[in-house]
Amino acid sequence: xxxxxxxxxxxxxxxxxxCTTACKVENSVPHGSPDEQRLRRDIFxxxxxxxxxxxxPRVNTELIPMPCMHCDHAPCxxxxxxxxxxxxxxxxxxxxxxRCIGCKYCIVACPYGARSFNSKEQEEKKYHxxxxxxxxxxxxxxxxxxxxxxxxxxxxxxxxxxxxGIKEGKKIGEEVVPACVEDCPAExxxxxxxxxxxxxxxxxxxxxxxxxxxxxxxxxxKVYYLPR
Amino acid sequence: MNRRTFLKLSTFTGAVMGARxxxxxxxxxxxxxxxxSIQNSPEKWIATSCLNCSARCAIRVRILNGKAVxxxxxxxxxxxxxxxxxxxxxxxQVLYDPGRILSPLKRTNKEKxxxxxxxxxxxxxxxxxxKVTQRLKSLRESAQPHKLLLFEGLNTVSSEDMIxxxxxxxxxxxxxxxxxxxxETEKSGNWMADGHYTETAYDLDHTNYILxxxxxxxxxxxxxxxxxxxxxxxxxxxxxRTRVVVINxxxxxxxxxSDEWVPIHPGTDGALALAIANVIISENLYDxxxxxxxxxxxxxxxxxxxxxxxxxxxxxxxxxxxxTIQRIAREYAQTKPALALRGRESIxxxxxxxxxxxxxxxxxxxxxxxxxxxxxxQENPKYRDMPHQNGDDIARRGKNxxxxxxxxxxxxxxxxxxxxxxxxxxxxxxPYPIEMAIGFNxxxxxxxxxxxxxxxxxxxxxxxxxVSPFISEMALYADLVLPSTTYLEEWGYDHSPPGSGFAxxxxxxxxxxxxxxxxxxxxxxxxxxxxxxxxxxxxFANLGGHSEGFVKFxxxxxxxxxxxxxxxxxxxxxxxYKKYGRLFNTPSKKFEFYxxxxxxxxxxxxxxxxxxxxxxxxxxxxxxxxxKEKYPLLLLPYQPLMVVENGSxxxxxxxxxxxxxxxxxxxxxxxxNSETAKSMKLRDGNVVWVESPFQKIKARLKCxxxxxxxxxxxxxxxxxxxxxxxxxxxGVNPNEIIGxxxxxxxxxxxxxxxxxxVYKA
Numbered sequence: 001x002x003x004x005x006x007x008x009x010x011x012x013x014x015x016x017x018x019c020t021t022a023c024k025v026e027n028s029v030p031h032g033s034p035d036e037q038r039l040r041r042d043i044f045x046x047x048x049x050x051x052x053x054x055x056x057p058r059v060n061t062e063l064i065p066m067p068c069m070h071c072d073h074a075p076c077x078x079x080x081x082x083x084x085x086x087x088x089x090x091x092x093x094x095x096x097x098x099r100c101i102g103c104k105y106c107i108v109a110c111p112y113g114a115r116s117f118n119s120k121e122q123e124e125k126k127y128h129x130x131x132x133x134x135x136x137x138x139x140x141x142x143x144x145x146x147x148x149x150x151x152x153x154x155x156x157x158x159x160x161x162x163x164x165g166i167k168e169g170k171k172i173g174e175e176v177v178p179a180c181v182e183d184c185p186a187e188x189x190x191x192x193x194x195x196x197x198x199x200x201x202x203x204x205x206x207x208x209x210x211x212x213x214x215x216x217x218x219x220x221x222k223v224y225y226l227p228r
Numbered sequence: 229m230n231r232r233t234f235l236k237l238s239t240f241t242g243a244v245m246g247a248r249x250x251x252x253x254x255x256x257x258x259x260x261x262x263x264x265s266i267q268n269s270p271e272k273w274i275a276t277s278c279l280n281c282s283a284r285c286a287i288r289v290r291i292l293n294g295k296a297v298x299x300x301x302x303x304x305x306x307x308x309x310x311x312x313x314x315x316x317x318x319x320x321q322v323l324y325d326p327g328r329i330l331s332p333l334k335r336t337n338k339e340k341x342x343x344x345x346x347x348x349x350x351x352x353x354x355x356x357x358x359k360v361t362q363r364l365k366s367l368r369e370s371a372q373p374h375k376l377l378l379f380e381g382l383n384t385v386s387s388e389d390m391i392x393x394x395x396x397x398x399x400x401x402x403x404x405x406x407x408x409x410x411x412e413t414e415k416s417g418n419w420m421a422d423g424h425y426t427e428t429a430y431d432l433d434h435t436n437y438i439l440x441x442x443x444x445x446x447x448x449x450x451x452x453x454x455x456x457x458x459x460x461x462x463x464x465x466x467x468x469r470t471r472v473v474v475i476n477x478x479x480x481x482x483x484x485x486s487d488e489w490v491p492i493h494p495g496t497d498g499a500l501a502l503a504i505a506n507v508i509i510s511e512n513l514y515d516x517x518x519x520x521x522x523x524x525x526x527x528x529x530x531x532x533x534x535x536x537x538x539x540x541x542x543x544x545x546x547x548x549x550x551x552t553i554q555r556i557a558r559e560y561a562q563t564k565p566a567l568a569l570r571g572r573e574s575i576x577x578x579x580x581x582x583x584x585x586x587x588x589x590x591x592x593x594x595x596x597x598x599x600x601x602x603x604x605x606q607e608n609p610k611y612r613d614m615p616h617q618n619g620d621d622i623a624r625r626g627k628n629x630x631x632x633x634x635x636x637x638x639x640x641x642x643x644x645x646x647x648x649x650x651x652x653x654x655x656x657x658x659p660y661p662i663e664m665a666i667g668f669n670x671x672x673x674x675x676x677x678x679x680x681x682x683x684x685x686x687x688x689x690x691x692x693x694x695v696s697p698f699i700s701e702m703a704l705y706a707d708l709v710l711p712s713t714t715y716l717e718e719w720g721y722d723h724s725p726p727g728s729g730f731a732x733x734x735x736x737x738x739x740x741x742x743x744x745x746x747x748x749x750x751x752x753x754x755x756x757x758x759x760x761x762x763x764x765x766x767x768f769a770n771l772g773g774h775s776e777g778f779v780k781f782x783x784x785x786x787x788x789x790x791x792x793x794x795x796x797x798x799x800x801x802x803x804x805y806k807k808y809g810r811l812f813n814t815p816s817k818k819f820e821f822y823x824x825x826x827x828x829x830x831x832x833x834x835x836x837x838x839x840x841x842x843x844x845x846x847x848x849x850x851x852x853x854x855x856k857e858k859y860p861l862l863l864l865p866y867q868p869l870m871v872v873e874n875g876s877x878x879x880x881x882x883x884x885x886x887x888x889x890x891x892x893x894x895x896x897x898x899x900x901n902s903e904t905a906k907s908m909k910l911r912d913g914n915v916v917w918v919e920s921p922f923q924k925i926k927a928r929l930k931c932x933x934x935x936x937x938x939x940x941x942x943x944x945x946x947x948x949x950x951x952x953x954x955x956x957x958x959g960v961n962p963n964e965i966i967g968x969x970x971x972x973x974x975x976x977x978x979x980x981x982x983x984x985x986v987y988k989a
Contacts, residue, residue, distance in 0.1 A: 009460075009463075009464060011463045011464055011469075012459065012460035012463050012464050012465075013485070014446045014456045014459045014460075014481070014485060015446065015481045015484065015485060015888055015889075016313055016314055016446060016456050016481075016869055017314050017869070017870070017885050017888055018312070018313060018314040018317070018456075020314070020885055021314040021317040021318060021881050021882075021885075022300075022314075022317055024317075024881055025297075025298055025299075025317050025320065025881075026298070031880035031881055031884055032880065032884045032893075033880070033884075033894070033954075034893075034894040034895070034958060037884060037893055037894055042884055047885075048885070048888050049891060050484075050888055050889050050890065050891055052933065052934070054933060055933055056491070056901055056902070056903070056933045056934070056935070056936075056937065057489070057491045059479055059489070059933040059934050060484075061479065061484040061889060061934065062484075063481070063484060063485070063888060063889070182300065183300055183301075183311075183312070183317070184311075185301075185308070185311035185312065185313060185453055185456035185457050185460070186456055186457060186459050186460030186463075187311075187457070187460045187465075188460055
């Protein structure tokens with residue numbers, strides 16, 4: 001069984017946020033509004049955050065793309081009282097909207113802020129997009145009902161692509177990758193099997209020093225960063 | 229496999245295979261072929277191109293059950309190597325913008341002005357076009373076709389060609405594009421040195437050192453997707469990582485991603501460039517072979533930089549320590565090939581052409597001209613020529629009138645367009661009054677400094693027709709609005725501004741049926757000229773008759789039509805380096821450190837005034853608007869990546885991630901150095917007034933470490949007031965407070981020399 005992971009090269013990353021928009025399109029993630037941003041309620045499955053240190057003129061801002069880290073020891077899975085969030089065999093942490101009771105424990109537990117609560121009102125369910133989840137016809141049955149409000153949602157590593165790709169016998173990590181990886185103009189993101197010594201991600205991790213965020217929590221997360 | 233063999237191999241039937249091979253070539257992970265199994269699937273991919281900025285990248289759009297659901301890059305494109313910037317994805321929201329207009333609208337409220345409801349009344353296309361052509365006809369009948377003014381915002385190259393032909397056929401010299409608001413100084417700087425009045429192309433694949441003077445290559449430079457893709461290549465896809473040094477008063481995204489940020493006193497980039505030249509020449513680090521063989525004027529240039537621009541002296545001007553200047557100069561000269569880039573922050577100044585010239589000369593100094601990893605020269609595609617346009621007598625006479633933007637006159641000798649001159653010309657009726665105007669996707673009263681003047685001028689226009697998919701701010705002053713299609717619903721052909729060297733053409737084809745009654749600009753122009761009869765109608769005969777026919781007519785000589793539809797991209801031949809013998813369009817046929825082009829033009833335009841000009845890449849202290857005592861800070865507006873350049877910003881995907889460096893969307897923060905703010909007793913989050921000698925705007929203060937202490941940085945892109953839940957009333961527009969000033973040579977708007985004061989609201 002593969003163990004899917006992602007490597008993000010911060011030296012190649014341009015901070016352009018194409019990953020964020022590509023994710024919104026692919027997964028039909030609802031967009032926010034000025035009010036929601038003020039209340040920090042806007043929903044992102046992938047977001048580029050800025051961390052600034054220093055004092056003028058010696059200043060440094062690191063722009064870090066943040067998908068879900070898909071931890072092998074995921075705190076969100078541990079705390080979920082409804083077993084709505086769980087680890088698949090291939091290591092992807094998924095959220096079952098049908099089981100989720102919207103208690104938000106997982107949001108508190110997640111050390112990476114990767115989870116969002118969908119507090120959209122019913123009348124906003126269409127999110128001003130006339131083309132809601134289009135993918136079921138093509139990628140096969142979406143495992144969950146159409147996204148609904150009142151639940152927690154997050155990045156899925158685009159598992160619908162992966163599952164479909166496997167069915168079609170395609171090479172995951174080369175021919176089929178998550179939307180954010182596919183649409184990264186600098187090709188700063190790579191996706192693949194961390195346990196496969198021949199995968200691009202394994203090659204990258206053995207070629208350079210890497211970091212994972214909040215290593216001290218022992219989450220064993222599967223998103224690796226290559227520093228500059 | 230190189231590009232040529234690929235082109236030879238791939239035929240239309242092999243398009244899918246070709247796409248796959250290209251995927252391998254770029255190691256793209258996308259497994260989505262072009263137009264595969266269209267017949268029996270509700271899904272299809274259509275190759276077309278983007279138009280959310282002027283780079284016009286090749287894209288593929290995924291259509292599901294008749295709706296566009298996904299936009300991504302076209303792997304057959306070499307300019308962006310199958311990649312797109314985030315704005316391309318936003319295209320879906322451009323297409324399905326709930327604020328789009330779906331039928332022609334007539335104004336019923338005679339009163340015009342900001343905040344006045346035009347009281348639109350929907351009318352039919354026939355009625356609308358009748359009204360337009362009636363007016364146009366009467367202009368021609370009274371032999372005054374020059375009194376028609378055409379505005380041109382961001383359009384496809386094909387629409388631009390049509391609009392230009394329409395202007396010529398009708399007989400007006402007054403076609404005003406928005407280029408004068410972009411980077412004309414880059415073009416004029418090039419022209420002074422090598423005789424090419426175009427943007428600069430860079431061979432980014434092979435360069436090892438980049439010195440970026442205010443060039444926001446990861447935000448607003450064109451073609452952006454190419455810069456983004458090449459950034460990954462420069463950093464980690466070649467054996468030696470390219471070092472990037474950014475010189476900018478503002479810590480931009482580009483600066484954050486670079487290896488070194490060197491803050492500089494605003495407007496002094498020219499001096500720094502000359503100081504770098506001083507170090508390079510005095511330490512004998514320049515490329516003597518290139519300089520001796522292919523340049524002229526080097527001795528006067530050498531004398532200038534050695535006598536007046538020592539690092540010590542320039543350090544006082546720029547605020548950069550002399551050691552830093554020396555170190556950068558040595559690094560730059562010794563790491564070959566190296567590039568010196570320019571961007572808006574460094575060259576959109578009153579003396580911008582000279583600054584641009586000075587920076588550009590650094591490339592020649594280290595021999596980075598037409599070599600791998602250096603400056604390259606863009607080859608443009610050769611579309612099939614349109615039939616020769618004779619034009620009738622009325623048109624010929626009309627076109628001979630002087631242009632109302634004073635380009636190519638004593639005032640702006642080299643200018644190709646002086647966009648921001650129009651309000652003054654209209655308000656003062658110089659050189660003659662304008663009777664009617666048509667705007668194609670333009671929105672200059674948002675994008676040009678001194679917005680109030682534009683509002684007044686548009687108010688004064690006797691009859692204004694606006695062509696656009698939505699009611700932009702400029703449309704609020706229209707007597708008639710014609711709904712045009714977005715780029716995803718129309719036919720066209722396009723190419724990028726210079727960047728790649730080799731030529732590349734992309735098709736635009738409708739990916740969905742036009743929404744409502746929208747019509748493409750090309751079809752609108754065809755229809756107008758048909759109704760005008762006589763000369764204009766003749767000019768547009770034999771051009772295919774409609775937009776699809778026109779695009780086919782123009783591009784069929786490049787590539788068979790069906791193949792073009794399938795691939796979406798036509799590629800020119802590989803780039804050829806070191807064409808020195810035929811490269812330079814200067815009097816000496818060499819690269820000039822002393823501009824013969826400028827000298828000959830100025831002596832023609834200003835007899836006796838030749839002495840007022842400096843023909844060397846000299847530096848002069850910038851002229852500022854406002855007194856330093858009253859307005860102690862300098863306004864530095866900038867364009868973030870997520871600004872969609874079509875005239876609207878009603879796109880939530882772009883709005884919510886507007887400023888990644890601050891984690892802020894949906895707003896216009898006023899960015900100030902935290903020490904400066906402290907000394908003025910202002911705190912982060914305070915609502916403040918930013919007041920220039922001309923106007924003031926109110927916004928929230930953002931204290932930051934990434935901005936020069938003497939500068940107030942405000943992003944462009946917000947402050948729309950015309951339509952749309954996702955843009956109306958959000959943020960402010962810095963153009964409202966920027967004063968009006970120009971680079972005297974190119975007519976480029978100076979954006980950065982307005983002084984301001986900031987105080988608590």
